[in-house]
Amino acid sequence: ATPAALMVGVGRGAQAGILIRGGEILEKAERLTTVVFDKTGTLTRGEPALTDLKPCGHCDHDEALRLAASLEAGSEHPLAEAILRGARERGIAPCAVKGFEAVPGHGVRGQVDGRKVLFGNRRLMEGAGVDVATVGPDMERFQADGKTAMLLACDGELAAVIAVADTIKPEAREAVRSLRAEGVEVVMLTGDNARTAAAIGRALEIDRVIADVLPSDKARVIKELQQAGKVVAMVGDGVNDAPALATADIGIAIGSGSDVAKETGGIILVRSDVRDVVTGIRLSRATMRTIK
Ligand code: ADP
Ligand code: MG
Incomplete structure (x- = not known):
């Protein structure tokens, strides 16, 4: 992989409000199998x-x-x-x-x-x-x-x-649909109870819902997915999920989130729009194609 082409990819991301910390993140993004979203404040507005x-x-x-x-x-x-x-x-x-x-x-x-x-x-x-x-x-x-x-x-x-x-972010539906169209498995991770989580997961057509997870266990769930062979991106706002962001192959912090999320994230979505997760993956795939 040529560093120059990766830098072009990083630059394109920046123009779109997708801050990517280094070209190796693009290489990983191309191999992603699974995107895990935190529920509260990421898929929902976080203003119950x-x-x-x-x-x-x-x-x-x-x-x-x-x-x-x-x-x-x-x-x-x-x-x-x-x-x-x-x-x-x-x-x-x-x-x-x-x-x-x-x-x-x-x-x-x-x-x-x-x-x-x-x-x-x-x-x-x-x-x-x-x-x-x-x-x-x-x-x-x-x-x-x-x-x-x-x-x-x-x-x-x-x-x-x-x-x-809480209210589901209107753009979340489209983000989930587009990720599935890209062949990426979508997971929702939350400390909320299973029944509430399932209702929100259904509304968003999410493949898999992992609920009742203690804040201290969120990183462990990511590790288990990795051990099962998945290449995992975790998307969150950093409230409770900074260790999970750090454990994931790619931590994606939404811009409105906490400072700790922004420090931990390999990718920062400046516009706080979860559809930019898809844009970032498409960008990395396009970048890697130009390199090969
Ligand atoms: P999330 O994954 O949505 O950030 P948390 O792990 O912070 O959830 O909390 C899980 C659950 O614990 C909440 O859904 C709620 O039932 C309960 N809980 C946590 N903090 C509070 C609080 N300050 N007041 C009431 N209930 C709370
Ligand atoms: Mg939370």
Whole structure:
């Protein structure tokens, strides 16, 4: 491969807002078999909105929202933003929290008004010994609609189910379709639950959905794909997925993402448009053809 031709490829990418760190990335991109997308903030806007709140008897609607919002005031997760905005719109102000703790891939916990409050997924509740059997049907109904359902517990008792919905980026559909047309397998990787992920995966016609993955395990999933012989690109915004971006054969960071993503990415999509993943692959294939 001539370095000059690779440099031309890198230059063409830059003109299109696709920053490629070195010609060897182009060589790898040509051999790609699999593109793994992070869900939240990559295929979806990452700006979920509160849609449903169902109290389960131990406190009323507004009290449940106040407790959840109080905990989320200490979190930087996109889900926290949805809860805080939802509370604000209803005129509910969060109150002080003692002993706040964010548990990655699970949720948040702390003491509010002297009560032990937990807010997060089923895994968080089960770990704390909270009985979640009664809310199964409600959760499943929300999840089948592609919503993320979270649980609120107060002093060991389930208090509410709260659901939020994120919006699929309109350009994501086209990106997935074009990748499949290029013969590339498309995978979605998420810490969200399997039912929600499947609903979003179906809407996007994604080949394979890997859900319920803890932030610390995302890189391991990439490694397993590589061990199965795949050449893998991982596309993400860096919230939870920087190690996976670094592990992939090619890490593709979307421009609106975190600084750490941009440092880790072998390719940076300046326009934050996931369709540029396809443009980058086509560019690398065209570049390699001129070399051969
Ligand atoms: P993603 O892959 O979408 O970035 P995470 O790994 O950050 O997801 O979180 C996985 C799941 O853990 C979320 O879908 C949610 O149910 C729960 N969770 C994580 N952080 C929070 C939080 N701050 N508040 C409520 N639930 C949370
Ligand atoms: Mg994420």
